Amino acid sequence: MIDHILSLLIAIPLFGAVAVSFWPSQRAGDFRLIALSVLLLELLTGLSLFLFFDNQNTGFQLSETADWITLPIGSLGTVSIDYALAVDGISFPLVLLAVVVLFVGMISSWSINQKTRAYFALYLVLSASIIGCFLAQDFFLFYLFFEFMLLPMYFLIGLWGGPRREYAALKFFVYTFFGSLLILIVMIGLYLSVIDPIETARAVGILGPEDLVQTDVILQIQQWLADGRIGTDQLVHTFRFSYLSDAGNYIPGSILSPETEFILFGIPVRLLAFWFLFIGFAVKLPVVPVHTWLPDAHVEAPTPISVVLAGILLKIGGYGFIRIVDGFFPVEAQYSMVPLAVLGMISIVYGGFNALGQSDLKKMIAYSSVSHMGFVLLGIAAFTAEGINGAIYQMVSHGVLSSMLFLLAGVIYDRTHDRKIDNYRGLIGPMPRYTVLTGIAFFASLGLPGFSGFVGELFTLMGAFQAAALPVWVPALSTLGIVLAAAYFLWTYQRMFFGSFWYKNDSSIRLTDLTIRETALLVPLAILSVLLGILPGLLFDMTGPTVQAWLERLQ
Numbered sequence: 001m002i003d004h005i006l007s008l009l010i011a012i013p014l015f016g017a018v019a020v021s022f023w024p025s026q027r028a029g030d031f032r033l034i035a036l037s038v039l040l041l042e043l044l045t046g047l048s049l050f051l052f053f054d055n056q057n058t059g060f061q062l063s064e065t066a067d068w069i070t071l072p073i074g075s076l077g078t079v080s081i082d083y084a085l086a087v088d089g090i091s092f093p094l095v096l097l098a099v100v101v102l103f104v105g106m107i108s109s110w111s112i113n114q115k116t117r118a119y120f121a122l123y124l125v126l127s128a129s130i131i132g133c134f135l136a137q138d139f140f141l142f143y144l145f146f147e148f149m150l151l152p153m154y155f156l157i158g159l160w161g162g163p164r165r166e167y168a169a170l171k172f173f174v175y176t177f178f179g180s181l182l183i184l185i186v187m188i189g190l191y192l193s194v195i196d197p198i199e200t201a202r203a204v205g206i207l208g209p210e211d212l213v214q215t216d217v218i219l220q221i222q223q224w225l226a227d228g229r230i231g232t233d234q235l236v237h238t239f240r241f242s243y244l245s246d247a248g249n250y251i252p253g254s255i256l257s258p259e260t261e262f263i264l265f266g267i268p269v270r271l272l273a274f275w276f277l278f279i280g281f282a283v284k285l286p287v288v289p290v291h292t293w294l295p296d297a298h299v300e301a302p303t304p305i306s307v308v309l310a311g312i313l314l315k316i317g318g319y320g321f322i323r324i325v326d327g328f329f330p331v332e333a334q335y336s337m338v339p340l341a342v343l344g345m346i347s348i349v350y351g352g353f354n355a356l357g358q359s360d361l362k363k364m365i366a367y368s369s370v371s372h373m374g375f376v377l378l379g380i381a382a383f384t385a386e387g388i389n390g391a392i393y394q395m396v397s398h399g400v401l402s403s404m405l406f407l408l409a410g411v412i413y414d415r416t417h418d419r420k421i422d423n424y425r426g427l428i429g430p431m432p433r434y435t436v437l438t439g440i441a442f443f444a445s446l447g448l449p450g451f452s453g454f455v456g457e458l459f460t461l462m463g464a465f466q467a468a469a470l471p472v473w474v475p476a477l478s479t480l481g482i483v484l485a486a487a488y489f490l491w492t493y494q495r496m497f498f499g500s501f502w503y504k505n506d507s508s509i510r511l512t513d514l515t516i517r518e519t520a521l522l523v524p525l526a527i528l529s530v531l532l533g534i535l536p537g538l539l540f541d542m543t544g545p546t547v548q549a550w551l552e553r554l555q
Contacts, residue, residue, distance in 0.1 A: 002052065005045065006064055006085040009095070010132050012042045013102075017124035020117060028116035032109075035120040039099075039106045039127065046099030053092055055541045058549035060086035060137065060242075068141075077235035078203065080196050084137040084240060089546025090322055091134045093392060093539055094315055097399045098134060100528075101311035102127045104403055107521055108410065109304040112160065119160060126152035126308070133316050139187050139239035139324070146316070147180055153305070153313070161300040168293075168300035175293040179283035182276040186256075187239070189273060190328065193254035196238035197221040203234045222248035245327045245553075258331070274332035277325045278340070285317030287377055288347045291370050298366035303410030306362070310369050310402035315395045318376045322388065326380065330554035333383065337469045340381035345478045347374030352484030356491075361412070361419045364488060365405045368445065371481050372398045372453075378478055379460030382470060383555075387463020388547045393539055394456030397532060401453060404441045404525040408434070411518055415511055416503065421492055426501035430511040435497050437514070437522045442489040444529045447482050452532035457482060 016038030020031050053061060062085075069081040087095060105123070112119050129152070132145035150173055158169030197218045201207035204224075207217055224230050225248075235251065243249045250257040255269055262269040283290045294314075298306050326333040333340075351371030358364035372394065379391030411434060412427075413419055428435040444451035447458075464475035503509050514522070532539060 002062075004064060005049065005052070006062055006087065006135050009042065009045055009099075009135065010085075010128050012045065013038055013124040013127040013131070017121045017128070020121040020124065023117070026117075028113060031116045031120045035109075035124060036106055038124060039103045042127065042131075043099045043103045046096060049087070049092065049095070053087065053542075055089070056545055058089065058546045060088050062087055063137075065137075068138075074233065077195075077232055077237055078199070080199055080236045080238050081140045082138045082238075082240060083141060085135040086137045087135065089543045090392065090550065091319065093396050093542055094312075094319055095131065095134045097315065097396050098130055098312045101308060101399055101403050102130070104407070104521055104525070105304040105307045105311070107517065108307060108407060109302075110517065111414065112302070112304070115159060119156070122152040122156055123304075126156065130308075130312055130316070134319060137241045139190065139241065139244060141239075142241075142324075143180075143183065143187060146183070149313070149316075150176055150180070153309070156305045157297060157301045160302045160305070163300075164296070165300045168296040171293045172297045175283050175290065179280035179290070181280075183280035186273045186276045186280075189256045189269075190244050191237050191239055193251055193256040194238055194244050194249050195221075195225065195251060196236045196240065196243055197225075197249055199236035199238070200225075200230065200234065203236055204230060219248075225249075226252060228252065241323065241327065270329060271332050271335070274325065274329040274336065277329070278321070278336075281317045281320035281325060282343075282377075283317070284320065285314055285373050285377065286370065287317075287343050287374070288350050288370065291347070291351075294370060295363050295366040298369075298406070299360065299362050303406060303413070306406040306410070307403045310366075310406055311399045314369065314373060315399060318373070318380070318391060318395050321377070321380050322391070326383075326554065327550075334469070334555075337381050337383060337467065338471065338474070341378055341464060341467075341470050341474045344374045344377035344379075344381055345474050347371065347377060348478050348481035349374075349484070352481045352488070356484055356488040358488075359421055361421050361492070362406070362409045363419075364421070364492060365402070365409060368405075368485065368488065369398070369402055371485065372402075372445070372457075374481065375457050375460045375478070378475065379463050382460070382463040382467040383551070384463040384466050385544070385548055385551060386459050386466060388551065389540055389543050390456055390459025390461075390463050392543050392547070393452075393532075393536065394460055396539060397452035397456040397529070400525055400528050400532070401441060401445045404437075404522060404529070405445065407518070407521055407525075408438050408441060411514065416509065420504075421495055423504035424496045425503075426497065426499045427511070428497045429501040431513045433514045433519065437519075437526055438497070439493065440526045440529070442493050444526075444533070446485040446489045450530065450533050452529045452536075455533060455536045 064085045066083045068083040071079040129145045129149040136142035154169050154173045201221045247258045286294050348371050351367050355364050355367035375394050376391045379387035444453045447454045461475050
């Protein structure tokens with residue numbers, strides 16, 4: 001079981017989706033219990049990875065590899081696609097975040113009472129796709145999971161969302177699908193340019209089917225490839241991440257080889273491919289100006305889907321920047337540091353100003369996500385250990401806090417069906433527990449020391465200030481995002497919770513405080529934010545060694 005624990009993380013929700021789909025009963029409670037049991041098992045399986053993960057091992061761990069598709073294509077060589085899974089210090093924290101957020105979203109789905117069979121089946125399929133993205137070590141496999149997320153998310157917003165759910169779902173689908181097409185174009189170009197040195201060694205006869213792989217064999221194949229001593233019909237092309245990130249595996253003269261001289265529209269093809277990948281993942285993060293789908297999706301999505309969307313789905317964009325964009329195109333990434341950092345700065349400031357101007361609580365939180373994820377891009381663009389570690393930390397912190405924020409927005413909406421900030425006053429009276437937990441979420445999100453939000457923003461800014469290639473004004477202006485966050489969170493808190501109780505639409509309405517289920521959802525997230533804030537080593541011990549080794553390899 002340990003040998004296939006990563007496959008189990010993908011299989012558990014998939015089998016759960018099948019069970020929900022074919023369960024003979026029509027009772028909504030049965031579907032809820034199945035889905036809850038499945039994601040509880042998923043959470044326990046994910047947390048059990050702590051028992052096997054070595055923080056000091058900078059390579060991939062718990063690897064699972066199997067031949068999936070092998071297709072000879074004549075003079076063009078052989079297509080080789082592997083079922084390859086693994087975790088390292090970059091992906092492991094995000095896998096842990098995913099299982100926690102998906103479980104929280106499942107509990108908050110308890111109030112879903114329409115089309116429950118379809119809802120919980122789609123939710124479980126979405127869960128498997130998200131986990132698969134963080135585990136996949138083959139670009140083709142990653143792309144399948146990445147694309148497959150579109151369908152369940154489209155239906156979850158379009159069928160269970162608010163009044164403008166069809167518009168929001170379509171906008172989400174179109175934006176993300178456009179980004180996926182750009183990623184697909186580059187994926188094909190990389191496949192045509194890269195070989196699997198081990199399988200190619202077997203194809204040319206210097207390595208037997210059962211022989212152990214030695215480093216000198218790989219180096220020999222790479223040298224033969226550079227010398228043009230291997231026929232094109234003997235080349236075994238691959239999508240494996242580890243081979244795509246090694247310049248020695250690129251075919252000389254291929255379209256995306258590091259030495260390529262191909263020019264398209266006056267731009268080097270590798271630089272163009274870098275920006276295609278960047279835009280594809282920028283839509284998911286999202287980065288200004290390809291962010292406009294996010295506020296609509298958040299406002300119209302049901303609360304559990306907003307939790308999943310902000311808590312973990314956006315993080316696939318940041319993970320893609322680190323693992324794929326920078327991993328496959330490190331020279332182009334360092335060449336483009338300034339425009340990338342500027343885009344991060346714009347996202348931080350633009351998202352902050354927009355959040356400040358919102359009257360809808362959910363929309364304010366959505367724009368705050370745009371601002372906070374801008375820090376992730378800034379840290380990645382810095383290309384320093386502090387910046388990358390800070391970006392990963394910020395993703396985990398934002399995943400916890402944004403889940404908490406959308407749950408809190410859902411609490412008040414469930415009671416009044418009203419999200420207008422100006423329609424509430426003095427909530428501290430009838431809802432004291434809600435007031436305390438909202439205060440914790442707001443203060444943590446604005447970057448108060450002692451909470452996780454402070455650590456993530458601090459390290460991304462430190463990394464940006466230490467990057468010699470970045471003008472100092474870029475991180476300096478980015479600090480404005482912290483000021484804006486304090487403004488929109490504190491102003492919202494003051495308007496909604498202080499003074500005598502008053503509700504605009506009905507001054508006589510009686511609001512109840514948090515239920516046991518709502519408290520059980522929110523308190524662990526608040527505790528987790530505090531733990532990460534006062535013990536940042538819990539996360540940095542996982543990411544630090546891997547990030548340092550990753551930077552040394554790329555530079």
